[in-house]
Amino acid sequence: MDNKYDAIIIGSGSNGLSAAIHLQQKGLRTAVFEQASIPGGATKTLEVTLPGFKHDIGSAILPLGYASPFLRTLPLEEHGLEWIFPDIPYSHPFADGSALACYKDINMTADQVPEDAKAYKSLFEPIINDWPHIENNLLGPLKWPKHPLKLSKFGLKAFTSAHSLVNHYFKNEKTKVFFYGSAAHSTLPLTGVASSSFGLVLTAMAHKYGWPFPKGGAGKFIEAMLSYYKSMGGEINFNQKITHIEDLPEATSYIFDLTPKQLLEIKGTNFPDLYRKRMGNYKYGAGVFKMDWALSEPIPWLSEKCKKSGTVHLGYSQEELERSENSTHYHSTNKNPYVLLAQHSIFDPTRAPENKHTAWAYCHVPNGNTRDYIAEIEAQIEKAAPGFKECILARSTMNTQALENFNPNLVGGDINGGSQDITQLFTRPITKFSPYSTPNPRVYICSSSTPPGGGVHGMGGYSAAEKVLRDHF
Known part of the structure; x- marks a missing residue:
């Protein structure tokens, strides 16, 4: 020392x-x-419901962990990391039982809504093609770009609101809601400037790389990083x-x-x-109310697309999603929140005992809000998966204070x-x-x-x- x-x-x-x-x-x-006694900050995997059920306490799906310009240069697979790629990166169900899927194939994705297919491809193909030239600018500090024209083309789309972008590009309500699902990861009002940037980047990542996650839990990603670091002589001190x-x-x-x-x-x-x-x-942003479930069977989605998706976004209209994200910004409550859900065990049997399953979800809440949102989250899931509640063996919840206690960097539940x-x-x-x-x-x-x-x-x-x-x- x-x-x-x-x-x-x-x-x-x-x-x-x-x-x-x-x-x-x-x-x-x-x-x-x-x-802490375990590395990883908010990227940890623990048994918090029942023995044998492994839940990601914070980060769960890691598209940027896979695609990061720095992390992808590391030999993490040599240190135990194994990536799992769901059949469908993410999907968005609707009240009528249908769903739109974000396939890795952009054409398959676009062709689900023929009237918006051309516009969808015109929006995302340039970002996917230009990504190698703009990623370091988007994933780093402000600096003069090596490819200013390519970056400016992205910026014109990104630094607008998700509301303005979807109404400019798309005609069909379902396509608009589908984009909102990824844009809402921003925790910004969907009518706010730059809220579209998150939808653009995350959807482009789904088409270019997929939305993978580590086999055995997100904590395995940190374990591989730490193993590589220690193999070079690095030292770590816990507690x-x-x-x-x-x-x-x-x-x-x-x-x-x-x-x-x-x-x-x-x-x-x-x-x-x-x-x-x-x-x-x-300024700290919106917090989240986090839930994990141990399940007796897979979530009974009405849509086959949702059954094959690693991530499912829940919110049933433009108006509902806008109201949900505005409520977190203006510190009001919302009965129909946007819900972000991940279902790992369908693709990774190491997450749960045989023939059992896990699910992970959260909704956005005002920073520091400690209200219980169990009923609201489960009701949103039940709309697209009737019978979901009957599958629950156990649940674990974390409000914003519990999240900050778990990791002090999550100030007011801001992830x-x-x-x-x-x-x-x-x-x-x-x-x-x-x-x-x-x-x-x-x-x-x-x-x-x-x-x-x-x-x-x-x-x-x-x-x-x-x-x-x-x-x-």
Whole structure:
């Protein structure tokens, strides 16, 4: 503990581990300090309902973990990671029992609604084709693009509201609702600026890469990252809650995988008052109410498409989805929430005992809201899967306070590390040339409160590590 390190990383989420791995790859001496007994931040798999039922407590479907420009360069498969690709990345059911599926094949997807097929392909084909040229700009800090025309074409579509985009491109109500399902991952009002960007990126990812998840649970992804890191000589310390810089060994640099709230609580950083004030004004976004179920059988969806989907989005009209996401923003309640559901065990039998199943879901709620949404979530599922409630063997729930207790980075239940609206999409945590550095030249931040925001992609950690390399090595 007395030996000097080149870099110490505080927090073992995907960003913290990415920073540690990148620096260790460059020959630096690094160590990770984690307050919990299990690594991964919000990416953990635990038995929280019944014995033998494995549930992802936070992140569950990892399309960006698979597609990340940094993470996909790592030999994680050599360290035990196995990807599972559902037959259909995601689907969206409707009240009449039908559903639209997002197949990996864009033509199969578009052809489900012939009147919108041409418009659908004209919207997504350029993004899919241009992705290799724009991904580093979209998954990193603001910088001059290598392909400005390609990026500007995306930006014209992305920096508008999902409401405006669907009404411009599509005629059929079902196509519009289908796009809303992926756009609502943003936790922004669907009538708000930039809400379309999430739908564009996530749907393009489904067509280009699929929406895979790790066999055995999302925690297996973190285990593989940690195994690779340790194979290079990296060190990790568990049950180490850091409250002061002096709690850590001497190092040239310290990289915190924390949101602004937790970073400001660390003593000894010597941040000036102006920086503290600006960081203190950082905006956190909507929270979630999370549910996990142990099931006696697969969810009895009316649609065969839903039965073959890894992820199912629930919300039965444009108006209902807009009202749901607006209510979280304006701190009101909603009886028919947008529900995001994942069903792993259909494709991964290691998740549950033989012939049994799991399900994972959440709805968006106002930040810090501790109301119980069990009835609302299960009612939304029941509309598209009558008999669902009869399949429930046990359930586990987590409100926003429980989520923050589980992982302090989930402030008020915010799973994205802060609001991802237009004012904080690329300028998080504050507007400055380097979002990863702080006024203390030895202290850096790499959490989802830095670009590119929420998700298991490791790019915040990678970019912070790049900044450390430029500044000190």
